[in-house]
Amino acid sequence: MTEETTPKGPGLNDNVRSSFASLAPPIVASPAKRIQAFTGDPDFMTSLARGLAVVQAFQERKRHLTIAQISHRTEIPRAAVRRCLHTLIKLGYATTDGRTYSLLPKVLTLGHAYLSSTPLAVSAQPYLDRMSDQLHEACNMATLEGDDILYIARSATVQRLISVDLSVGGRLPAYCTSMGRILLAALDDATLHEYLEHADLQAKTSRTIHDPVALLECLQLVRQQGWCVVDQELEQGLRSIAVPVYDASGQVLAALNVSTHAGRVSRTELEQRFLPIMLAASRDLSAQLFA
8 A cells, every 4th residue: 555734633523432431531641751651660771762762753754853843742851862862873873964853774774674574574575476466556564553554565566656655664644544444443442542532634635534533434344344445545646455464363463455546447446356366365364374
């Protein structure tokens, strides 16, 4: 799958809230507060946790940040942020122009060993390659990481589909991507409720579902049918279809998708020709992983 800022949609209405009536309001803690929760654990390294929080403060649209911006995002004191950045620069993971800071490619090595060696990604690659050969489209696998999907395997085509740079290790928002909706639909009600309360749902295109109530209805449909099509919600002209990959207990472990150009492949073709091939690949992959 591959897939301006508008105000967030309204909160969950009474009908939707009633299905979560027994749930306490979600608490979305800042990195600093999550770190503080481990105070008293003699083996917990606060400095390491702060350094990781500083790295995670950088996002695709916020690649250059000041110390003040990072401190605001993480609620970590500026002096500590400055020391973390100084260390990252000395180790070759970050750079600065004197005012703003940005990450360097070396930071990718922190996750490369996992992404290149995890059995899931390694096992999925032949299936992605086979689907790409059969369908002549880019095929991907992703897992849920916070509010985003994380690409862990990919079989690309020569043709570039969208402006977003997609590669293993890349991230996209879950709510407006087909793999993301597969993974969100698999969450338990409590976790999904928390997500809908805090997620930053923006209209990427005029088609994007960015109202929490409408998104919940969409995810309930995904739960029922076991697959998902997202039609030009992340980027105009991009249409994708995704299916789940299950673990041995029947829980959704990851998602597979195929991304296409809307002018080349219709939604009907996605459902009638692409979907059976993808479901077969998902079934075979799940069987191989847990045989």
